[in-house]
Amino acid sequence: MLVLDQDTSSLAGLAVVIGLALLLLPLASPKNAWVRILLLGLTAFLGWRYMLWRITETVPSSETAGIVDVVFGWTFVGIEALCLVSSTLAYMFLTRRKDRHEEADRNLGWWGSNPPRIDLYIATYNEELEVLERTLAGAQALDYPNVRVFVLDDGRREWLAEVCKRYGAEHRTRPHNNHAKAGNINYTLLQRLKDEDAPDFVAVLDADFVPHRNFVRRAVALFHDPSVGLVQTPQHFFNPDPIQHNLYIASAYPDEQRFFFEHLEPARDAWGIAVCCGTSSMVRVSALKEIGGLPTESVTEDFLLTIRLDSHGYRTIYLNEALTEGLAPEGLHEYVVQRGRWCLGMMEIVRNVYNPLTSTQLRFMQRVSLLDSALFWTTTFPFRLISLVCPLLYWYFGIIVVEASLTDITSYYLPYYAAVLITLNWISGGLIWPVLNDVSQLIAAWPITRAAAMGLFVKGPHKFRVTAKGGDRTKTVVQWPMMKPFAIFFGLTVLGLLLPLMSETAFTNVSRAGDGIRIILFWTIYNLLVLAITMLVCVERPRANRPQRESVEMAMISVGMQRFHSWVLELGVDHARVRGLSGLTAGALGTINLNDVGDVAVRVAAETNDGYHLTLRPTSEQRDAILRKLHTADLRPGAGKGDLPGMLRGWMRNLAAR
Template sequence: MLVLDQSLSSLAGVAIVVGLALLLLPLATPKSAWMRVLLLGLTTVLGWRYMIWRITETVPPAVDGLTFDVIAGWTFVAIEALALVSSTSAYLFLTRRKDRHEEASRNIAWWGGDPPRVDLYIATYNEELEVLERTLAGAQASDYPNLRVFVLDDGRREWLTDVCRRYGAEHRTRPTNEHAKAGNINYTLTQRMKDADAPDFVAVLDADFVPHRNFVRRVVALFHDPKVGLVQTPQHFFNPDPIQHNLYIASAYPDEQRFFFEHLEPARDAWGIAVCCGTSSMVRVSALREIGGLPTQSVTEDFLLTIRLDSHGYRTVYLNEALTEGLAPEGLHEYVVQRGRWCLGMMEIVRNVYNPFGANGLRFMQRLSLVDSLLFWTTTFPFRLIALIGPLLYWYFGIIVVNASLTDITSYYLPYYAAVLITLNWISHGMIWPVLNDVSQLIAAWPITRAATMGLLTKGPHKFRVTAKGGDRTKTIVQWPMMRPFALLFGLTLLGILLPLVFPDHFGHVAKAGDGIRIILFWTIYNLVVLAITMLVCVERPRVNRPQRENVELATISVGSQRLPSWVLELGVDHARIRGLSGLTVGALGTIALADVGDVAIRISNETNDGYRLSLRPSPEQRDGILRKLHTADARPGTGRGDLPEMIRGWMRGLASR
């Protein structure tokens, strides 16, 4: 009875957190400043209440010297505490939020007379034609009147000259590839500054990012303030990233970067520390000239550009509107390499350029921004790795890194965990999901940890690889090199549970854990679930018929003398899926009337359970029209929140297709 009373009393903290949430959340929206401060403040207090308990009550004392238990326990709690410091800075930033939509609308023509001259630079290296023509078709459709488009080709491909000419763009190359993307942009900008129509502003797009029609017009509006040096817009993706795609959850779970672009960047903007993320941004040329061009001391020149501009009195601001959309890394290897490069670039900045604790004239908030980024990369991912090691130390060596009872964990950890989930999901409209968030961190944890170590301990310069986009993705590929460590950890974890059951005499330490065995057992099972899903992510499913957009649109199908209305559910440059028709012959030829494109020649490919799949045969002009229709509309691709029922439906569809 006493044990039951203790268990119930230990749940009081969780009950209070949930009760407060039910009482307070209906009173305000996520834009409410006072509610954000209240909830994030409560979360911070609960987090440090938990951490103080962890440090004072759960780590083995060093009374007998530096034993393995002491070393393991203090190493684990130290990394956990640093990760909480990182989380605390994020909570601080999230207490505020800046929305510049109305500001952009008010200043849509602030210049009065002739609009400022804008250059749009599309940086490319080895992207294929299919990728580049999307971006060029989007740039051609821009509604800004004083725009010149340049393709900056570090691959020096002669065939691209004719392609650029067809889309009204200019093809530029340079003799060398020095300083990669930053050097590429600096080279062309230096040449352009000698021209009579030198630009006032330069917009930058990666080769796979398509501008919406109003991208330039909306972004230029925020330069009405002469102290704005750079405007960043969010990156949206018209294709699922590898985690979304391989787990069949693209329509039910947001891409891994969505929380940053939808919530952290607007929060950073409110504190005056929004950051440039490279593509989908625009910079004031006079400010760029003042700082000597794009900085080249880091492979993440975009973040460094923000700090350099700030040190010269120019602000980076954030316009949270879907004004571009691009291609997320489709392969898991490319996905991991990209994040490793981001981490490496951040470490280069901290080590070689702007030490946040050095005498470099940075504002306090910029120093805090650097510390926040440093802690994120150096603690979040190592902590994810050691969280897998903790139970193994117990099962195989009897080392307990968290020496606590179940009631203690319930009393101290669960209130904090509940507050994190409730608060962040309230702010983000449901983007934070246990297990899936851990999987997205774990999949790149080791490469990022390695990059952080290399970046901090070695001066460089460091080599990096450009993120590959496009290519043949029509086959199932098992990423064995990436899966192998997760499979090994899964096997060791599972074996760790089984061995004490099979050989109890050889694992007597298991019985000595007392009530704490339930914590270790839950932790172990949780790790098995995370590792199992991570291994599933390493099985890359085929990607066919890309790009495409699932949007319902009414169209007319003409086959012979028949003219039949139908719903277009899925559209790509060479295919479509329609619903609401029957009686057509597979292989029949006809046309489909698409708004803003015209009558496109079709062939009935095959019948589906609710309609047909069509093979499209557009003319070159119609193909460009479809590309613009797919990617330049004022729309937000992808999903912005988690949806459990839709996830379950996605998993069921995936099982049925196997």
């Protein structure tokens, strides 16, 4: 008879999870509803099994520990339990998924010979010409027959009026900046409603988002149903965000918002709770008139717009097609400010407009949706912070917040953790990565926690801060104010590990932890890894030659009397990288023939291992054509899934460069 020791038997749950995954997942598609329900249900069950064990057996009691241990123990498990509530709601949403590609295909042209009138509003405040001309060039290329483009300029810049005229757009300003973006759109819409050609629908783009040619045509197709008040499309980014860029992993690790737009929004749509995310959306004007325009009670007017439309009987739906692409925040400070604003706006909604627990104006699923969003912002990021603090409480003060053995952790936590990683990565195609997910949360954890507290407990109105885009990004910048707290935590954690070697009292604390010391040690080392990578993110690398798109395209290059066939590997508005030719000298002049652009004047800038860097000298018409070529094609920019070997290569380059 085979007898397993305790450590081996504790791995049974983990083995069952891995075995089930190996049995089911190779045979099933992520769109298989029953497999999704089975795996997500199992994940939720294992999560609450773990949490029941945490609450009943691992929190220090006054009989065996001091009052400080008890207070910190219950605080930690309380936040952890709320995080699990939020996760469980997400698991429930993910059991379903709605795809509307075929619906959009079927209803192209539902309007017959009288296409609806569309206004495209591009809201801007302080964006540079380089940012705006991409968006305007894209808007100029829209393939819908009845659209007018308006640039709503809260910066009131005279030069922008001339730029708009060149692109066939209309430049609109207002005498004040009340209510920021929502007020800007409301002001122009109110004026347009007085015109004979008032719009039937309004599409909204941020100034840094470029529409693909088919954006308007595909979005308006879903308004065939009169109950649809708003159509949201995903946000894709043609540049890496600061985490991707600073760690050299842009080609191997998707941007932080991919899971939401690729998977959570289609799941929410299936439950009837898709949300407006501002840019890349289209709204029915009659519905806007009915609710009194875009709401202005929150700095996240987009989420509030969804709820307000729903309370008046209009649905928000989601079309998961790459119909626009935009500029992700390039600087770490801007990245953090943006997420802090999202959190602040959500808290304003909960505090001042729709409380998910008490409001009588919400459908049940809208209550669940709002509760889920509020829990995400108020628990996920404080939990990340307290996870840094808890091991330090032990190393410095002997405070134990979790009384558990390694065997128990293996029995209760590892099956749940494995189920989360396996299930979510199967559903998403590999978007959930340990450590990196924690880094993306930690980098903004304190600003978001502070914004959540301010939104809930400090009476508004709160100041709106625009996310800066563009600007000079050609130098390495160390974000010392952001790095400082992570460096302090890193130093305190390293010192905590050394204390048992330096202090007899600390060594006594180690003995008191018993078998649990191995858990605390692993927790501590994991925190060091996350902190180290977070500090690397705070060193902002230069961004040269932006924007550009990796491309593989045959092109003809002419220099003097010579003609060369080559491959274009990278293309920007003023530069290109080509391969497959040799014998050119730096400084030589010629032309490159680009599809949809024509012959563009070039100068050979430098030789590379397999070709050359070229400096492009396009005419203004060719520049616009290159912008359209780069940003309006029916393509999906950015990495679609995680690639561990690619990330490791990026990290090695990162370390070598430093």
